[in-house]
Amino acid sequence: MSDGLLTGALGDVKVRRPRMLSPLREHLRDTMWFAPTVGLVGALLLWWVAEGVDAEIVRTLQDHEDYDSVKTLIGVSEDAKTVISTIGSAMMTFIGVVFSISLVAVQMASGQFSPRVVRIFVRSRITKSTLTVFLATFLFSLMTLTSFDSEKDPRIVSNVPLVEGILAVAMVLLSLLLFVAYVNGTLRMMRVGFVIDRIAREALRVAAKQPMERADDGAELGPETGRVTHQGRAGVLRDVNIARLVQAARRRGVVLRLLPRIGDFVVPGTPVFTVHGGAAPPARALRYSVSVGVERTFHQDLGFGLRQLSDIGLRALSPAVNDPTTAVQALDRIVQFLASVAPYPLGALPHRDRQGVVRLVQPVPGWTELVDLGFAEIRGCAVGSPQVTRRILAGLDDLLLLAPQERRAPLVRHRELLAQAVERTVPEAADRAFALLADRQGIG
Numbered sequence: 001m002s003d004g005l006l007t008g009a010l011g012d013v014k015v016r017r018p019r020m021l022s023p024l025r026e027h028l029r030d031t032m033w034f035a036p037t038v039g040l041v042g043a044l045l046l047w048w049v050a051e052g053v054d055a056e057i058v059r060t061l062q063d064h065e066d067y068d069s070v071k072t073l074i075g076v077s078e079d080a081k082t083v084i085s086t087i088g089s090a091m092m093t094f095i096g097v098v099f100s101i102s103l104v105a106v107q108m109a110s111g112q113f114s115p116r117v118v119r120i121f122v123r124s125r126i127t128k129s130t131l132t133v134f135l136a137t138f139l140f141s142l143m144t145l146t147s148f149d150s151e152k153d154p155r156i157v158s159n160v161p162l163v164e165g166i167l168a169v170a171m172v173l174l175s176l177l178l179f180v181a182y183v184n185g186t187l188r189m190m191r192v193g194f195v196i197d198r199i200a201r202e203a204l205r206v207a208a209k210q211p212m213e214r215a216d217d218g219a220e221l222g223p224e225t226g227r228v229t230h231q232g233r234a235g236v237l238r239d240v241n242i243a244r245l246v247q248a249a250r251r252r253g254v255v256l257r258l259l260p261r262i263g264d265f266v267v268p269g270t271p272v273f274t275v276h277g278g279a280a281p282p283a284r285a286l287r288y289s290v291s292v293g294v295e296r297t298f299h300q301d302l303g304f305g306l307r308q309l310s311d312i313g314l315r316a317l318s319p320a321v322n323d324p325t326t327a328v329q330a331l332d333r334i335v336q337f338l339a340s341v342a343p344y345p346l347g348a349l350p351h352r353d354r355q356g357v358v359r360l361v362q363p364v365p366g367w368t369e370l371v372d373l374g375f376a377e378i379r380g381c382a383v384g385s386p387q388v389t390r391r392i393l394a395g396l397d398d399l400l401l402l403a404p405q406e407r408r409a410p411l412v413r414h415r416e417l418l419a420q421a422v423e424r425t426v427p428e429a430a431d432r433a434f435a436l437l438a439d440r441q442g443i444g
Helices: 024-029 034-063 067-112 115-122 125-145 162-189 192-208 242-252 304-317 324-341 367-381 386-402 409-425 429-435
Strands: 005-008 014-016 224-230 235-240 255-258 271-276 290-293 348-352 358-363
Touching: 034 067, 034 125, 034 162, 067 115, 067 125, 067 162, 115 192, 115 304, 125 162, 162 192, 192 304, 192 324, 242 255, 242 348, 242 358, 304 324, 304 367, 324 367, 324 386, 367 386, 367 409, 386 409, 386 429, 409 429
Parallel strands: 255 358
Antiparallel strands: 005 014, 005 224, 224 271, 235 290, 255 271, 348 358
16 A cells, blocks of 8 residues: 555644554454465574574484484485475466455355455455465475585584474475365365355454443534544455554543444545544544445454345345345345344444543444345345345344334334335236245245
8 A cells, every 4th residue: 555644624733644454463364464474474583493403413323423313314315315306396286276265265255255354355364374384384494405415424514404393394295185175175165154154253242242231422522613524545454453542532632423334435635534532643543444445344343244245145046046045044044134233322432531431433334224234225126036036034023022122113114125125026916915925044
């Protein structure tokens, strides 16, 4: 990302746009370079330690004039050299296989489910672990080959890579085990049920972070005394560094209110914060507090899981795919997610400092918006599929039982709209009655 600025409307506050997602851990989980890089550095360190141990073993034997043992080690190392050379070439083949399988799996998932599920493969721990260990084994084998001494005289030889050879073989065994686990994990990720379950679990994890209290609205925060606007490149608001913003607001004695929601597209000049109760925090206090990228992430985005589940359901209902069962699976998780957030106070999240004073108010989707996101588009495409209409009705009925009284209106609205659409579209009365019969399995 290129550097950008956040400019305050009052006091000309200028803040550099962050270069990476905050916290750093979430950003690194969305990359494929970090884990292999750490693995390569670790392989170099392991080789350096093992080489020192091997050299110390040879020196100890030479000091004790145990040249027969040194000669035996030299003979063993000659056989090990052939094995290490084979390991080095085999690892490159394995790396190519892993890379090819990953590309095919990503392409199939993107075409069959949704382009937004590609991040599941990018964040896959087994994929990163396998690629990391393979690359580390390859590098360790190459470095081990450089440790072999061409001198045959046991009194002169400086190093015999015995420990290095044992470690190389151990890393190969670990690579084989990981390869089996990788193939199994990749096959699981190509199944729609597993992908939907992963999305739902990520979405529920975000929902579990929602505080069980209602934030003050803008009027209760007091008059607006400052504003901070975005002057970096255009992109999706991926993340805000809550701890940094709360700290900056506390030091200034103000309350910051985030204007766009996580997942909104912002362009240069878009207001991102309003300041209440005083002047805007200084530039260095707000530096790296906001992250803008090219796509949404799960980290603080409450609606992103529903967006992906809805996309999968819509693609399953398209004429090219015509897979209502997959749409029903997506609806199962949509109902599960909405049921989990039904008792939560939505619309805004209050973030407090250590003294319990609200310092940051972060907007999140409200209940009506989440219900519309989960049902509106699928409902519009489901009229010709009784399996899907029956599952939608069953899901709405379940949510009507679970949701508080004040949150039932959007559920009733979707139920009535679905019934009206079926009445208009399905000519036979028996088919209409069948399509409007609630069933949690769709047709089961």
